[in-house]
Amino acid sequence: MHDRSLLExxxxxxxxxxxxxxxxxxxxxxxxxxxxxxxDVRELVEKGLLHSIAASARLVVVAPERAVEHLVLxxxxxxxxxxxxxxxxxxxxxxxQEKYDEQRAATHDVESVTVFDDPTTIxxxxxxxxxxxxxxxxxxxxxxFADPSVLSNERAVDLPLPDMAGRIRMRSVYDRAFFEIPxxxxxxxxxxxxxxxxxxxxxxxxxxxxxxxxxSLLPLDACATRVVRIRSRVVAAAHMAHFEHVWQRATPxxxxxxxxxxxxxxxxxxxxxxxxxxxxxxxxEAAARQLExxxxxxxxxxxxxxxxxxxxxxxxxxxxxxxxxxx
Numbered sequence: 409m410h411d412r413s414l415l416e417x418x419x420x421x422x423x424x425x426x427x428x429x430x431x432x433x434x435x436x437x438x439x440x441x442x443x444x445x446x447x448d449v450r451e452l453v454e455k456g457l458l459h460s461i462a463a464s465a466r467l468v469v470v471a472p473e474r475a476v477e478h479l480v481l482x483x484x485x486x487x488x489x490x491x492x493x494x495x496x497x498x499x500x501x502x503x504x505q506e507k508y509d510e511q512r513a514a515t516h517d518v519e520s521v522t523v524f525d526d527p528t529t530i531x532x533x534x535x536x537x538x539x540x541x542x543x544x545x546x547x548x549x550x551x552x553f554a555d556p557s558v559l560s561n562e563r564a565v566d567l568p569l570p571d572m573a574g575r576i577r578m579r580s581v582y583d584r585a586f587f588e589i590p591x592x593x594x595x596x597x598x599x600x601x602x603x604x605x606x607x608x609x610x611x612x613x614x615x616x617x618x619x620x621x622x623x624s625l626l627p628l629d630a631c632a633t634r635v636v637r638i639r640s641r642v643v644a645a646a647h648m649a650h651f652e653h654v655w656q657r658a659t660p661x662x663x664x665x666x667x668x669x670x671x672x673x674x675x676x677x678x679x680x681x682x683x684x685x686x687x688x689x690x691x692x693e694a695a696a697r698q699l700e701x702x703x704x705x706x707x708x709x710x711x712x713x714x715x716x717x718x719x720x721x722x723x724x725x726x727x728x729x730x731x732x733x734x735x
Contacts, residue, residue, distance in 0.1 A: 418479045423451040427458075430469050437466045455479060502542045525634045533637060534617070534625060541576050541619045546651045548616040550583045578604040581651070581658050583612040588694045593684070600661065607658035608688055618647050659687065682709045683729045686722050 414424040426448045429435035438449045440460050449467070452458040457475045458467040524530050538545065580599060586592055600606055615632055617625040624647045628634040638644070678699070685695040685706075696703045714720060717728040 415476065415479070418476070418483060419455065419457075420448070420451060423448040423455075427452055427469070430458075431472065437469055440465055440467055443467075498542070505540075520639045522637050523628065523634060524637070527633075530632070530635045533635070537617060537619050537623055537625050537637065540623075543576065543620050545576060545578045546618040546648060546655075547578075547580045548583075548612045548614065548651070548654070549580055549586055550612045550615050551586045551589060578602075579607075579651075579655065580604050581607050581609050581612065581654055582661075584608055584610050584689045587685070587688045587690045587698065593688075593698050596661065606661035607655060608661055609654055609658040610689070612654070616647065616651070618644055618651060621645060621648050659689075661687070679709060679713060682706065682713060683725075686710070686713075687726045687729070 414421075414428055416424075418424075419427065426435065430437055437458070438446065442449045443453055444450070449458065453460075453467065455475075456478050457470050459470055461468050524533055582596060586596075596606055614630075615627055619625075621644050622639065622641050624638045624640075624644050626636060626638075626647075628636055678701070681699050682695075685698060688695075690698065692703050692706055696706045699706065710722065710725070714722075714725050717725055719725050719728055
């Protein structure tokens with residue numbers, strides 16, 4: 409395990425050690441003349457942890473609370489400025505990409521449509537397309553995987569989400585059949601926690617990513633062993649029109665993954681989870697596997713919830729739960 413040094417990131421290790429030794433009385437404050445002879449002393453003076461006073465040949469140590477607070481404020485200013493430059497650079501890159509795309513379109517560059525069939529390259533391209541987003545990401549997620557053992561081994565495919573820090577609008581529509589795979593509810597929950605707006609639909613035709621209404625990434629076969637990347641605003645506009653059509657008709661998923669904003673004290677965690685799978689439209693067997701309970705226990709909870717909400721079927725239960733802001 410990495411042992412953190414004193415004032416790491418604010419002072420060099422040797423200067424920090426010198427400052428600590430002076431504070432603890434293990435070392436005399438240096439002479440004023442040592443500023444030009446010692447890198448550590450020079451650093452401590454320049455960063456305000458040692459200073460000179462009138463009529464004294466020795467430097468005086470500055471109280472840590474005041475000195476370190478000053479260092480922290482300086483570092484915060486530096487980090488803020490670096491972040492400003494990073495965000496400005498991202499905007500510059502986007503503007504340059506726009507010009508690049510326009511130039512390629514004008515010269516009929518064949519790279520505007522590229523097919524990939526290497527799994528490593530597909531993963532890399534998918535990540536680059538996602539991270540390169542500037543304004544918006546729209547996606548369809550379906551239960552198609554290149555490796556059929558994903559289903560038989562009950563493993564869910566999980567793509568880590570980059571931290572978009574709220575700057576990108578991310579929308580995803582999940583095929584309800586996606587939830588037939590144990591563990592996928594956690595995948596969707598983490599997506600929601602990362603700021604993705606999630607809705608559910610039935611029978612999505614394919615996986616698809618659309619970024620900034622200018623780049624589309626979609627498979628050429630059901631399991632995405634071959635993927636095409638299209639850099640075309642015209643094509644992306646057509647894909648977005650289809651996405652918006654599905655999005656408007658899809659069922660909104662819970663705002664917090666478990667579909668509960670402020671659950672009543674009398675609603676248990678398992679009951680909240682059951683409400684979630686009801687909204688997902690999962691079959692009893694798949695829902696029970698997802699929740700790691702028996703089918704009989706699932707149905708018992710469903711019957712009890714229907715009684716509590718005063719309804720006699722699952723569709724009405726989902727509607728009543730949504731109206732109560734539990735979905």
